[in-house]
Amino acid sequence: MAEAEGVKSVARVFDLLELIADAGGDVTLSELSTMAELPLPTIHRLLRTLVSLGYARQLANRRYALGPRLVRLGEVANRQFGQLARPQLKGLVERLGETANLATLDGDRVIYVSQAPSPHAMRMFTEVGRRSYLHSTGVGKAILAELDDEQVREIVGRTGLPAETEHSITTLEALLADLAEIRARGYAIDDGEQEIGVRCYAMAVPGAPVPTAVSVSGPIARVDEDFAARAIPVLREAVREIGALAAAA
Structure with missing residues (x-):
């Protein structure tokens, strides 16, 4: 069960990155939640991890963008x-x-x-x-x-x-x-x-x-x-x- 949840989380992470890219490079938390059809707390938790690793970043206007490590x-x-x-x-x-x-x-x-x-x-x-x-x-x-x-x-x-x-x-x-x-x-x-x-x-x-x-x-x-x-x-x-x-x- 734990392994299945882990695989699901990995898939969700890549889905989020794809959604950010499809949206032109930056989105709001609520926009992501709507596009991904996931609860806001789940989106926020995954984004926080991506930001900490440099694969996403939070802009001054609170929108989220793709991070420099993806380059x-x-x-x-x-x-x-x-x-x-x-x-x-x-x-x-x-x-x-x-x-x-x-x-x-x-x-x-x-x-x-x-x-x-x-x-x-x-x-x-x-x-x-x-x-x-x-x-x-x-x-x-x-x-x-x-x-x-x-x-x-x-x-x-x-x-x-x-x-x-x-x-x-x-x-x-x-x-x-x-x-x-x-x-x-x-x-x-x-x-x-x-x-x-x-x-x-x-x-x-x-x-x-x-x-x-x-x-x-x-x-x-x-x-x-x-x-x-x-x-x-x-x-x-x-x-x-x-x-x-x-x-x-």
Whole structure:
């Protein structure tokens, strides 16, 4: 009985962390109690333990946020996931000749966790560890397309839609319309929205432990419609393989 209660407490702790993350990073005690459908004393006891260990923190306004000790865990997990996908990223470069990236959802942004660079001198220069807005990147839009429109509205409500370039999407209506197209065709396109002169094709990784996407990108002179016709089937194969590896890990 004691072991079962212990396992239940561990599950509740992880549920709370997930709920805080889903809420955008900080919540009130009562909000957590409603979302978790647990009594306030239970929530308070679990949060007190998380705060004491550094996995949660209480803000000056009495709200609770994710703690700094989670950062290291996330960084290590991202690196391991990135290493897991390296063969598929290298395979994309060998077959398509352009830079391949793996990126995951990190709060309300996307973070690049692995990359196989193009052999060309002129290529995209996004580096591993860079965090970008979701609405202006191929990988970010591929991830957003996996969410429902209400979740997208909540994220945009927190981040806004700043223009990275003159081609960036800057209205919620345009973003939702673009996401509907992505869901219909199965992949996202960043057409100079993050970096002028660069085009990117991206797909979400099915079954990934966290929302994840893979992209191939390069100068628009090389990454044209003919490139897309070659790249989409190869990209689809790569994300399927990465998803299978993640599920088996």
